[in-house]
Amino acid sequence: MRRHDFEPGRLIVGLVMLGGGLAYLLNAAGRWPFPAYALVPALVGGLCLGGAVPGIAYLVGRRRGRRGIGR
Numbered sequence: 382m383r384r385h386d387f388e389p390g391r392l393i394v395g396l397v398m399l400g401g402g403l404a405y406l407l408n409a410a411g412r413w414p415f416p417a418y419a420l421v422p423a424l425v426g427g428l429c430l431g432g433a434v435p436g437i438a439y440l441v442g443r444r445r446g447r448r449g450i451g452r
Contacts (some may be wrong), residue, residue: 390435397427 401424407413 388435389438390431390433393434394428394431397424397431400427 401420404413404415404420405417408415408417
């Protein structure tokens with residue numbers, strides 16, 4: 382019995398946020414110096430990817446459903 386459906390978009394957004402937080406933590410500790418403004422485009426791109434993935438997953442699932450009906 383499944384408790385909930387797998388949502389790949391939320392997984393991607395979570396990994397992007399975790400990576401961004403880790404980068405800021407490493408910057409604060411002095412282990413990985415980088416300009417803070419350089420991380421913002423990466424986070425925005427990751428959020429856009431996380432938003433696009435559910436739509437792509439829906440289209441793929443819909444296409445698979447159509448193939449199954451024809452059989």
